[in-house]
Amino acid sequence: MSDTSFQMDPQPSAWQRFKDSHFFHSFKIDRVAQLSFLIFITYVILALGAPLLSPYDPYDLSQVDILDSEIPPSWEEEGDERFYLGTDAQGRDMLSTILYGTRVSLTIGICAVLLQAFLGIVIGLTAGYVGGRVDSLLMRFADIQLSFSTMMVAIIVLAVFQATFGTELYQDLAMIMLILVIGIAEWPQYARTIRASVLAEKKKEYVDAARVMGFGRLRIMFRHILPNTLSPILVISTVQVANAIISEASLSFLGLGMPVSQPSLGSLISSGFEYIFSGSWWITVIPGVVLVVLVLVMNLLGDWMRDVLNPKLYKG
Amino acid sequence: MALLEVKDLEVCFGLRSGAVKALREINFSLERGERLGIVGESGAGKSVLGFSILNLISRPGYISKGAVNFEGQNLADLKPHQLREIRGNRISMIFQDPMMTLNPVLTIGQQMVECLLAHRKMRESDARKIALQKLQQVQIPSPETRLDQYPHELSGGMRQRIVIAIGLLLDPDVIIADEPTTALDVTIQAEIMDLMLNLCEQNNVALILITHDLGVVSEVTQNMMVMYAGRVIERGPTKEIINDPQHPYTQGLMNALPQMAQAGQKLNQIKGAMPPLQRIPTGCAFNPRCEYVMEICRHNLPDSTVSGNCRVACHMVAEMKREQAMGDEV
Numbered sequence: 128m129s130d131t132s133f134q135m136d137p138q139p140s141a142w143q144r145f146k147d148s149h150f151f152h153s154f155k156i157d158r159v160a161q162l163s164f165l166i167f168i169t170y171v172i173l174a175l176g177a178p179l180l181s182p183y184d185p186y187d188l189s190q191v192d193i194l195d196s197e198i199p200p201s202w203e204e205e206g207d208e209r210f211y212l213g214t215d216a217q218g219r220d221m222l223s224t225i226l227y228g229t230r231v232s233l234t235i236g237i238c239a240v241l242l243q244a245f246l247g248i249v250i251g252l253t254a255g256y257v258g259g260r261v262d263s264l265l266m267r268f269a270d271i272q273l274s275f276s277t278m279m280v281a282i283i284v285l286a287v288f289q290a291t292f293g294t295e296l297y298q299d300l301a302m303i304m305l306i307l308v309i310g311i312a313e314w315p316q317y318a319r320t321i322r323a324s325v326l327a328e329k330k331k332e333y334v335d336a337a338r339v340m341g342f343g344r345l346r347i348m349f350r351h352i353l354p355n356t357l358s359p360i361l362v363i364s365t366v367q368v369a370n371a372i373i374s375e376a377s378l379s380f381l382g383l384g385m386p387v388s389q390p391s392l393g394s395l396i397s398s399g400f401e402y403i404f405s406g407s408w409w410i411t412v413i414p415g416v417v418l419v420v421l422v423l424v425m426n427l428l429g430d431w432m433r434d435v436l437n438p439k440l441y442k443g
Numbered sequence: 444m445a446l447l448e449v450k451d452l453e454v455c456f457g458l459r460s461g462a463v464k465a466l467r468e469i470n471f472s473l474e475r476g477e478r479l480g481i482v483g484e485s486g487a488g489k490s491v492l493g494f495s496i497l498n499l500i501s502r503p504g505y506i507s508k509g510a511v512n513f514e515g516q517n518l519a520d521l522k523p524h525q526l527r528e529i530r531g532n533r534i535s536m537i538f539q540d541p542m543m544t545l546n547p548v549l550t551i552g553q554q555m556v557e558c559l560l561a562h563r564k565m566r567e568s569d570a571r572k573i574a575l576q577k578l579q580q581v582q583i584p585s586p587e588t589r590l591d592q593y594p595h596e597l598s599g600g601m602r603q604r605i606v607i608a609i610g611l612l613l614d615p616d617v618i619i620a621d622e623p624t625t626a627l628d629v630t631i632q633a634e635i636m637d638l639m640l641n642l643c644e645q646n647n648v649a650l651i652l653i654t655h656d657l658g659v660v661s662e663v664t665q666n667m668m669v670m671y672a673g674r675v676i677e678r679g680p681t682k683e684i685i686n687d688p689q690h691p692y693t694q695g696l697m698n699a700l701p702q703m704a705q706a707g708q709k710l711n712q713i714k715g716a717m718p719p720l721q722r723i724p725t726g727c728a729f730n731p732r733c734e735y736v737m738e739i740c741r742h743n744l745p746d747s748t749v750s751g752n753c754r755v756a757c758h759m760v761a762e763m764k765r766e767q768a769m770g771d772e773v
Contacts, residue, residue: 332543
């Protein structure tokens with residue numbers, strides 16, 4: 128052994144490693160991914176900075192004048208300089224409302240997915256690792272849950288809630304309710320994906336080695352197996368955020384989502400829908416485009432990530 | 444009292460077609476610092492034995508009879524948390540493929556520190572120091588850098604050194620090495636074996652070496668067992684078994700070594716293959732492949748007979764012993 132005769136390079140920093148990684152490299156050469164990421168980041172910044180960036184506060188009724196209602200965007204003939212994207216039926220500035228709406232939509236989407244991921248990871252990991260009857264039981268639950276469509280569950284739960292506790296209370300709790308409903312309705316997606324990868328991982332010798340080292344079940348599950356299943360989790364997470372946003376928008380469109388006083392993108396689209404035939408297209412179309420672009424971008428990112436993280440699809 | 448004692452161990456696998464015995468009547472004991480080799484063909488039950496010592500056979504396998512006593516305690520009677528205290532801490536295991544035994548997403552340091560913290564109350568910085576020290580013991584170049592590297596950044600031989608370092612991390616009393624050098628190339632094999640041998644001697648660790656390499660067994664171990672179809676067919680001091688194998692199967696294994704073949708001739712082999720566990724023939728499991736098969740071999744399972752310092756489970760050896768005894772009387 129010549130253990131002292133050669134010099135090791137100093138360990139590269141975390142940032143250096145990231146820059147050298149396959150992940151970053153494929154990002155550098157993929158224009159679609161770069162563009163999607165840029166747009167997504169813009170969305171996030173706009174959503175986070177909504178109170179600072181928007182010219183008006185759409186939640187503040189004192190700033191809203193009903194006489195300003197249905198003003199078209201400023202580039203139209205009847206447009207008003209003050210309202211760049213026009214106003215909605217209540218006279219709120221569309222630009223501000225959309226910024227705040229994006230914020231609401233993203234919050235609901237991300238929180239709902241966090242809830243889904245939490246439930247799905249715990250259940251999927253347990254089912255996959257413990258196996259046997261526990262596995263069958265949990266997976267049958269997942270099957271049952273999947274046999275109800277998300278929309279149906281959400282509509283029933285939200286409608287019953289509104290009917291029992293009244294619209295007042297519902298409007299206060301709308302965001303939490305939406306997160307809960309969408310989060311709970313879609314956990315099987317996660318649970319199944321994770322269970323499948325756990326089944327593959329737990330056959331590997333490092334799990335045996337961990338058991339031989341005397342580690343407990345929970346430690347093996349969460350510290351040793353879970354990190355090895357992260358890439359599918361990451362991929363479905365991006366797609367699921369997009370799905371959750373869509374679900375929220377659909378529910379809001381049906382009048383079961385966010386109230387008009389705190390509109391999300393979906394409820395904005397819905398509130399403008401009544402006026403679309405009277406010529407006020409912007410109330411529906413602009414938030415619609417914003418929503419579509421957001422969802423598209425997230426799906427593209429998810430797609431790209433799946434290609435990168437799946438070694439079987441390695442394209443070189 | 445022996446450090447580790449396996450008494451009449453029987454391990455079954457509950458399959459749909461019924462319980463299949465993977466191990467039968469396993470008896471041996473291991474003293475502190477002793478080195479025991481277990482050899483046999485693939486499927487003889489060597490690895491199952493390794494796992495059942497730690498009470499870690501995964502379903503549908505289970506211990507159906509017998510006991511594994513560690514320092515006089517039957518491991519089957521212990522509660523899960525007591526068992527975890529023994530695993531890794533008192534008895535550790537080294538696996539065949541170093542590519543697979545290290546968790547790919549954790550750095551070497553994280554994995555080593557985790558092992559230490561799981562069993563010992565200590566600060567993380569102290570654990571890191573011990574980890575570093577163990578890496579130095581297994582003669583890894585620039586151990587400080589290794590701690591922050593991931594398994595994929597290291598070569599196979601290096602990884603096996605790390606696996607050994609992890610096995611030694613908690614100063615165990617017994618190491619079960621399940622074919623520790625099979626996945627490595629020959630030169631590295633010798634290095635790693637030497638290293639393990641030295642470390643075991645230095646720390647007075649008992650070693651159970653599971654392998655199918657008779658050469659390694661003869662160099663490293665003091666005692667050995669030969670397994671066939673879940674049974675120990677020959678057990679005794681390594682030197683005696685290597686120099687004078689008594690069971691026809693052990694003889695066959697010895698003859699199958701390439702060194703035994705004459706130049707220009709075919710290599711010797713034992714004809715046939717080990718029977719699947721569901722269809723073990725009646726009588727001696729080896730009888731369909733045995734050159735010296737007798738009528739009794741097809742019907743009765745041979746008991747193990749004492750022959751010199753060894754115990755052999757073979758009718759032929761038993762008969763020879765009997766004749767010898769009769770001859771002595773006359």
